[in-house]
Amino acid sequence: MDTYMLSHINAEKAKPVLSVIELLSDETAIICFIPNDTYWWVLTDERLIVKESQITYLKFQEINSIELSEIFEGEQSKSELASIDITTASSKFKLKVEKGSWHVIYNILKFLISKES
Numbered sequence: 001m002d003t004y005m006l007s008h009i010n011a012e013k014a015k016p017v018l019s020v021i022e023l024l025s026d027e028t029a030i031i032c033f034i035p036n037d038t039y040w041w042v043l044t045d046e047r048l049i050v051k052e053s054q055i056t057y058l059k060f061q062e063i064n065s066i067e068l069s070e071i072f073e074g075e076q077s078k079s080e081l082a083s084i085d086i087t088t089a090s091s092k093f094k095l096k097v098e099k100g101s102w103h104v105i106y107n108i109l110k111f112l113i114s115k116e117s
Contacts, residue, residue: 002035003098003105006042017042021049022057031108033097041095043108048086050095060112062088068106084109 006014006029017032017040027046034040042049048058067085081102083094086109097105 003031003033003101006030006032017051020051021055031105033105035096035098039096043105043112048095048109050093052093058086058088060115063109063113064088066106066109066113068102 004013009032013034014032016037017034018029021029021042023029023044024046027044029042029044031043032040038051040051046059048060048063050056050058063086065085065087067087068081069085080099081097082099083096084102084106086093086095095105
């Protein structure tokens with residue numbers, strides 16, 4: 001398992017991630033996905049923080065859309081889906097997720113983004 005509620009994660013597993021992200025003064029990290037040291041993401045109550053080649057901080061109001069194109073284009077089955085498409089004004093990328101968890105992460109992101117609109 002690679003997706004965790006921050007309140008339930010082993011401190012040693014979270015340390016490499018939490019030691020490098022810069023949270024705002026009133027920001028709380030809620031959920032993280034840490035499949036390895038080179039790729040991970042953290043969902044906070046204010047932003048999505050993604051580490052791929054560098055760390056990217058996305059405020060929810062910067063996200064234009066969240067899609068599941070691989071399902072709708074027939075590339076993946078619902079049970080095998082392991083990414084969510086995220087579009088901002090300047091880029092589009094795939095947020096990797098744990099197989100079987102995409103629907104939870106998708107719905108949380110949709111809710112948080114709709115609150116910011």
